[in-house]
Each structure stands twice: as C-alpha cells, then as structure tokens.
Amino acid sequence: MGILRLASLAQDGTTASFTGVIIIFGKLISLLSTFLHLGSGATWPGEVALRLSPTMLSSLASHLKKGVILIAGTNGKTTTALMIKTILENSRQSVVHNASGANLENGIVSALIQKSDADWGVFEVDENALPSVMSSLSSRVRSDGEAISHQHEIASSKTPRNDNKKKLIIVLLNLFRDQLDRYGEVDVIAQKWEKALRSTKAMIIANADDPLVAHLGLHTKRSVTYFGINDRTKFLAGMEHATDSTFCLHCGARLAYEGIYFSHLGIWKCPKCGQKRPKPDISEAKSPLPGLYNLYNALAAKAVAKTLDIQADLAGFHPAFGRQEEIGNVKIFLSKNPTGFNQSLRTVLDLGAKQLLLVLNDRIPDGRDVSWIWDVDFEMIPRTVSVRVSGDRVYDLALRLKYAGVKSSIFEHLEDALNTSELLYVLPTYSAMLEVRKILMGRKIL
Amino acid sequence: MKLTIAWLHPDLMSTYGDRGNIICIEKRCQWRGIAATVMPVTLETHLSALSTSDLIFMGGAQDRQQKLAGPDFLKNKGPVVKKMVEKGIPALFVCAAYQFVGHYYKPYQGDPIPGVGIFDLYTEHPGDQAKRLIGNVVAELISHQLSAISYQQKTIVGFENHGGRTYLNTNSKSQTSTTKPFAKVIKGFGNNGEDGYEGAVYKNAIGSYFHGPLLPKNPHLADWLIQKALEVKYNTNVHFRSLDDSIENKAHGFIVKKYGSQKIDTFRN
Numbered sequence: 001m002g003i004l005r006l007a008s009l010a011q012d013g014t015t016a017s018f019t020g021v022i023i024i025f026g027k028l029i030s031l032l033s034t035f036l037h038l039g040s041g042a043t044w045p046g047e048v049a050l051r052l053s054p055t056m057l058s059s060l061a062s063h064l065k066k067g068v069i070l071i072a073g074t075n076g077k078t079t080t081a082l083m084i085k086t087i088l089e090n091s092r093q094s095v096v097h098n099a100s101g102a103n104l105e106n107g108i109v110s111a112l113i114q115k116s117d118a119d120w121g122v123f124e125v126d127e128n129a130l131p132s133v134m135s136s137l138s139s140r141v142r143s144d145g146e147a148i149s150h151q152h153e154i155a156s157s158k159t160p161r162n163d164n165k166k167k168l169i170i171v172l173l174n175l176f177r178d179q180l181d182r183y184g185e186v187d188v189i190a191q192k193w194e195k196a197l198r199s200t201k202a203m204i205i206a207n208a209d210d211p212l213v214a215h216l217g218l219h220t221k222r223s224v225t226y227f228g229i230n231d232r233t234k235f236l237a238g239m240e241h242a243t244d245s246t247f248c249l250h251c252g253a254r255l256a257y258e259g260i261y262f263s264h265l266g267i268w269k270c271p272k273c274g275q276k277r278p279k280p281d282i283s284e285a286k287s288p289l290p291g292l293y294n295l296y297n298a299l300a301a302k303a304v305a306k307t308l309d310i311q312a313d314l315a316g317f318h319p320a321f322g323r324q325e326e327i328g329n330v331k332i333f334l335s336k337n338p339t340g341f342n343q344s345l346r347t348v349l350d351l352g353a354k355q356l357l358l359v360l361n362d363r364i365p366d367g368r369d370v371s372w373i374w375d376v377d378f379e380m381i382p383r384t385v386s387v388r389v390s391g392d393r394v395y396d397l398a399l400r401l402k403y404a405g406v407k408s409s410i411f412e413h414l415e416d417a418l419n420t421s422e423l424l425y426v427l428p429t430y431s432a433m434l435e436v437r438k439i440l441m442g443r444k445i446l
Numbered sequence: 447m448k449l450t451i452a453w454l455h456p457d458l459m460s461t462y463g464d465r466g467n468i469i470c471i472e473k474r475c476q477w478r479g480i481a482a483t484v485m486p487v488t489l490e491t492h493l494s495a496l497s498t499s500d501l502i503f504m505g506g507a508q509d510r511q512q513k514l515a516g517p518d519f520l521k522n523k524g525p526v527v528k529k530m531v532e533k534g535i536p537a538l539f540v541c542a543a544y545q546f547v548g549h550y551y552k553p554y555q556g557d558p559i560p561g562v563g564i565f566d567l568y569t570e571h572p573g574d575q576a577k578r579l580i581g582n583v584v585a586e587l588i589s590h591q592l593s594a595i596s597y598q599q600k601t602i603v604g605f606e607n608h609g610g611r612t613y614l615n616t617n618s619k620s621q622t623s624t625t626k627p628f629a630k631v632i633k634g635f636g637n638n639g640e641d642g643y644e645g646a647v648y649k650n651a652i653g654s655y656f657h658g659p660l661l662p663k664n665p666h667l668a669d670w671l672i673q674k675a676l677e678v679k680y681n682t683n684v685h686f687r688s689l690d691d692s693i694e695n696k697a698h699g700f701i702v703k704k705y706g707s708q709k710i711d712t713f714r715n
Contacts (some may be wrong), residue, residue, distance in 0.1 A: 005674060127554055133555040142638055177461065177462065180461065180607060181580050185461075185508040185509060186508065187508055187509060187510045188509070198471075237687070241456075241460075241465055241693075243457070244508075247458075247510075247511070247514055252513075254489070259698030283492050346543050367582075368581065368582070369580075369603075369605045369607065370464055370605075371461065371462045371463030371466070371605055371657065371658030372463050373463065374463035374465050374469065374658065374662070375465060393700075394694040395693060395697035395700050396663070396697050396700075398693050398696075398697075399662055399663065399693050399694060399697045400466075400662070402472050402693055403466075403469050403470060403662060404469075421568050422555075438554075
C-alpha cells in the first residue's frame, strides 16, 4: 500500500522530492527491519528504493560532496575499503561506507540512505556488480575524470553549491578463482571489467603485480596509478598450485616471473610480446595487519591517498569483522578461496599459531562447491600444530587434511570446536565466520 | 612396483580442485608401498616422456586456458594419449577434458571444435539461455568393467558444473560401440540432464562430469585406476591390501545421505 502511494507520488511530484521521500521511506524500512530483528537493514532499504527508482544510486551519490571510491577484487575488498575510510577520516573528511559487506548495488544504496551527506562514499563492490555500479555512477562524469554534480535533483538548501567537481575512483585489487559455481570464471569477470573500463571516465588504481588486473590497466585509455611490491626478499621459493593468470593476456605465451609473492602475483613479463608488469607508483606502505595480502591492501589504500594528495595515515585502524578480528582468545581469519586460505595459513603460522580451527561450510555465500579445498596447500601445516575441523562439510575438510599428511580432530558441532581456553586461530569460510562470531558474541553481524 | 602418473596440463587444465585426483592416486600408491611419480605434462613437455607413463589424468579448464591447451592436445598430446588408451592404459578425463576426448564440442555459436575421438561421444552447448548444470551429484556405477572388482561402494559422489551436454554412442552403429555410460544419475544432471546417464567408459579410460576432486571421495575409483595401471604395466593380476577409508566413507556417505535419498544397495561380494 505504502509503496503504491509512493509510486503515484513519484509520478505527480518532482524527482527531487521523490528522492527525498525515498530516503525517509528507506530509513523507516531500515528502522523497522532492525526493530523486527530482520537483520541490520544492510540490503532491504536499498532494494526497495531501487525498485521504486532504478536511478536511485546516482541520485543519492550526487549528495556526496567529494565523490565515490569503489573497491573491487576477489580478496581484500572489505579491509581495503576500511583502510581508505580510516585515511579519509584521519584527514577530517566524512565517509559513508557499506561496512556490513553488502556489496551489491542494493547494499550501496542502503548505506547511502543511512547517510548521504558525507564527503565521500567508500564502497566495496562485488566483482560481477562492478560494471553495473560503475555505469549507474558514472553516467554524468566529464572526460577529465570529474563527475558533474547532480545538484538540481534536490532542492535542499543544505546541498553545497560551491563544489561541483566530484571524483570517481576505482580500485582494482586482484582476481583469483573463487566460488566458480557462483561467480563464474575469472576471465569472464575480467572481460566484463575491461568493457566497463573502456567507457569510464573514472580514475583507476590497479595492482601491477596481478597480470590480469594490470592488463586491464594497460589497455584502458585512462591514466592508471599502479601499486605493487618491490621487496625481493618476499618472493616464494616456487609457484603455488592455485594460480589463474600465468599466461600472457596479450599473446598467450607463458609469463616469465622474476619472482612470485603468492598465487600469480609477482614481478612478471611476457618473453614473447614484451608486455610486462607496469612500474608501481606506490610500492612501500606500512600495513597495520600482518600478512603479505594486507600489505597489498595497504598499498592500494595509500595509492588512493596519493591520488587525493592526502596523507596515508592509518592511525586508529581496526580490522573489519572476521578479518583478523580478535574475540577473547579467538582470532578469526576469513578464508574463502584457495589464495585467501593459503595467505591466511601462511600468516597464522608466521604468527606462531599452535592451535588452528578450520571451518568449511557450503551455503550460498560460501559457494555450494567445496572442490577448491584441494587447491589449498594444507601441506604447509607443521606436525606440531594441533588442528581442529568443523562446519557443514567437516568430513571433506578432514579428508583433504588426511591427504596433506595433517592429523585433525573432527568436531561436528562448531560450539564444541570453539571450546578451548588457549589461543585459537580460526580460519572459516564466509557463513562459517558469521556463525563463529554469533557463537562468540551472541549476535549476528556487526 | 612403481607407477608414473601423467598429469596433462596441470597449469591450464586445472580449475577447481583437480589436483585432488593426483594427490589421491599418489597417496594411495604410497600407502601401499607403490612408488608413484607424478609427471606434469605441459605445453613444453616432449611426447616421448608422455608415452612412458602408466596412468593418465586430465582435468577441467576455464575458457581462455582451454583455448591455450586445446590446439596442443589435439595436435600433439591427444593422438599419443589415444594410442595409450587403446593399449589399455587407464585414464581419467574430467569435465573439459571429458569433452576433449569425444568427437567434437559444438559451441552455441561458431563451428564445432574437433575432439580427439577416444570416446564415441559428442558435446553440444544448447545456447546462452540454457541453464548451466550445477550442483552436487550422486550416481550409481553401471560399468561392467568396474563391477568386475568387488567394492564396498556402488555409488559415486561429486559436484558438476557444465554448460555443454554430452551424448554417447552417436553413430547408428551404437549397438557395437564400446563406449559405455559410466553411471546412472540418482541426483543431479550427469551427461546431459536428459537420459539419466553420467560419464563414459572406454577400455580402461573413464570420462566424467564430476569435476575437480572426483577420486578422494570415491577411493574405489582411485584404486580401480591404480590396479588397472599395475595390471597393464606388469601384465599380472594385482590384489592389493585395502586401506583405512573411514574418513573417505564418511565424506562419501554424507553426500549420498544428503542428496541421494533413494535406497542404495552395496555390492555383495
């Protein structure tokens, strides 16, 4: 009923008042959703708003004073977005951010409904949703990389009229195989990105060490700021099995690596056509979190700071939920695909972990297909580390560990697996991470 | 005793846990005191090396990688593999590799891509509107060759994710075709989602849409391949000791229980 009335109002009224009404309506839905314990309202208000007005994202984003920063990639979106948010806030700029990890268009719109008058929108975006979110946002961006303000869409006197140059920045972190049954093939995602980048006027920040992501940068006409690691002491002794892009995207020849940091990230070049890793503009950063993967996240955040000409100050940074989050004696390292799992394992073992809990679920957010655990190098776990396993697919995990020569204790109930007073490093898939937090904190998310 | 396992295109035809099959064969050999060596066969590997191997595995691929591996397999490795399979050397072809060893793969648009023709089958993609066949699968073995050996498990379990539909015995002489369906689908889609069959068997070669790590949860298949490899290599009957497969059976049983609700009898020895 309410929706119908709003829709008719839309036809009668102006776009401006319609947007304002939807914001109020969205906030009401969000409150109602929280009140009725239907979740924190991370996607609902946005979903309803988009149904009422498909151009809602650009309408709402036009209220942001300085612009939008989108972060995409298989691994590190949430942490990188949080780092960028911290940097911006440390330079006294206000930020709206999809902190709950709802990273489709409806999640971004929901975040904007909550708070649309910030300086910046910093949003992590799902790999497959990036092209549509970009086209929704960049419809009115000028060729010099500056977006034109949509001020006319709202008649509020609060809207600043002095700054009509807004930026759109796109951060491309990496592309790894991840939940094939849900996301599809890595190369298909890359093709969609390439197409989206062809028509964008955004500023692009890209990982030079990922041949697939760097290839996208090398083939766009936009200027690209590259980040990458130059520290040769961090090279792996050999290539991991879980790689996706070790053949030249340009000519198809096998890439030659001076060294590999992990998966297919490294210092690469094509011996046949000469395409090679672009020289990084940013290659040094201090990461507040351990792990080489977090160094990449910190480099990406620093590249954004450089683009905006502000200091990359990460003081006060706290990890996002489930990403090296500490709850009592438990440290949670979300591990949802082969490359992420390898990186988490390496990091916790470097930290001297003595007790691990690995949790494998096969629900929609995890991917129904658990085949990928055979691409994870569990063989690296030393015999001195005690390993517990749990989750929907606990026996698949125990089986994988058996063939890696690692003994594990099987826990069919996650509560029991978490029952220890010693320091426990938990490496869960996504839905398993939410369950672990729920058990430890007694509530759902955030 | 020792075995050399040829892993075809480990860097291109390995998408989602395909390595599990190699790890499984290698470990189950080791646990029985059989020295297993894995030989990665890449674009650069010489054909003479391939032809000395005793067991062949080839996995799935993403499109771009398949385009890189395809021409090499068709022109160079494929004909060698075909000769080996004809001699009875056991092989496992999973997912994209399964499509490669048929007569051809016909994409939705464009010309058919020829296969190596080891198996009497072909694959067609029904168009971009057709749904991909994705999900957990349970099937019941029907191959006579496999049932000749007594096993505890009559079922196979896995996960499938394919757009192409594969059809067996394409010639009118299908009565005489020696390519047989491998299993009957209990839950899932199998070869084409229509005729209820999954995979194919020709001589000692198996093709299957159960992608990625087919063998770890189906150790009876792994043992069958190892046994055949030893029999062909040493020209003698092989009886090797069974292993403690309690975790394997739990992982297998979980899928059967969750998805294959029909009652399934076990083989009577």
